[in-house]
Amino acid sequence: MHGTGKPLTKEQRDQLEADLTFPRIVELELNPVQGQFDAAHLKEINRRIFQDLPGAGLTDVTPGQYRPASPAGKDWYKNRGLSVAEKETFFVAYSSMDASAQTRLDTALQSADPANLGKLKTKGFTDAIAKLYVELDYLHPFSDGNSRTLRTFTRQLAREAGYSIDWERFNKTKGGRDVLYIARDLSVNALAEPHLQDDKTRLAIKTSMLMLDGNRTLPELLTDVVRPLRAIAFEQLPERDALQDHPELVDAYKMLHAVVTHFKHALATDANAQEQAIRSAKQKLVERLNEGETHNFA
Known part of the structure; x- marks a missing residue:
């Protein structure tokens, strides 16, 4: 209960809602609803997020109901x-x-x-x-x-x-x-x-x-704000972990290895230029992955 016995102001109500729903949203990130992405799935998400509000005095909220x-x-x-x-x-x-x-x-x-x-x-x-x-x-x-x-x-x-x-x-x-x-x-x-x-x-x-x-x-x-998960993995994870989660990245890594080998020879006397060229090539691979490609990286 909110405990004061007085009607909540809009600001107080909004804050109470935020305090009660944020942990539930985090829980759903860690333990998502298992469903078929149908109406029952949608209702259960709403029920879980707002389940604590009626017990806190917000009795006009009907979690999980249309x-x-x-x-x-x-x-x-x-x-x-x-x-x-x-x-x-x-x-x-x-x-x-x-x-x-x-x-x-x-x-x-x-x-x-x-x-x-x-x-x-x-x-x-x-x-x-x-x-x-x-x-x-x-x-x-x-x-x-x-x-x-x-x-x-x-x-x-x-x-x-x-x-x-x-x-x-x-x-x-x-x-x-x-x-x-x-x-x-x-x-x-x-x-x-x-x-x-x-x-x-x-x-x-x-x-x-x-x-x-x-x-x-x-x-x-x-x-x-939309990106393929495999593009994020390629950009942020060690190769072994990225490939374990996304085996379809194999062609992207083959191309990256070929690029690294090429520039290590072509720019053998200029370490800075070599590093910059490899970084640029990897970024181009990320751009292609962001578009949804998994092949044809030449």
Whole structure:
């Protein structure tokens, strides 16, 4: 319990949520939900992250349960404050989470297949995971914590497909969080706009989209934070460990060894030039691996 007996301010509630959910998110990194990346998997992630909140007095939180459907003729939306435009209020709209939205969610999750996603090169994977995230974010299935749930869900999905999504990069500064908010909201509002029921909501969403026009959408933004796990291993791990985790790196290491041998002879009298040439060649290999290549490094 929060212990004061008084209603919490928004700042106090946000801090209590953060204190209770952060350790649960870390636990999910160490012990992910075992599931099929379906609706049950998504619900269980939400339940685990927010399981402590009702017992702490936040009884309006319903971990692992879908939010109620919006009343007929009403839209589900919220305002978004941005540190880069403190005097402005922006809006983002979501699905009504009625029966048809739940069916749409189940359909969207059919694409959450690590085996198929793992066959894609980096650009294809980034486009696919961004499309899935935007669709799930628009559906917004839970009353609380959709962003934390979806980041955990897509991070685990990416990892099982052989990729890393560095969501944390956006949380280091207020500006970084704003960039992510804007990208997500632009992409979500584009899906929401055709389904809005109230004229006031439609005007608020259209105005927000026009004010944010020209910023990057989520698919564009994710190109900065998605990398194949094998590229990270090649760059950061000893060769033996990288090959143990990613045997498909064998061709990259063959090329690296050939490059090292070449420059040790070609630049035998200039150790600095030799080191620089080898470093440059390895970086080019990393760039190819970042693109999703495992062969053709000549």
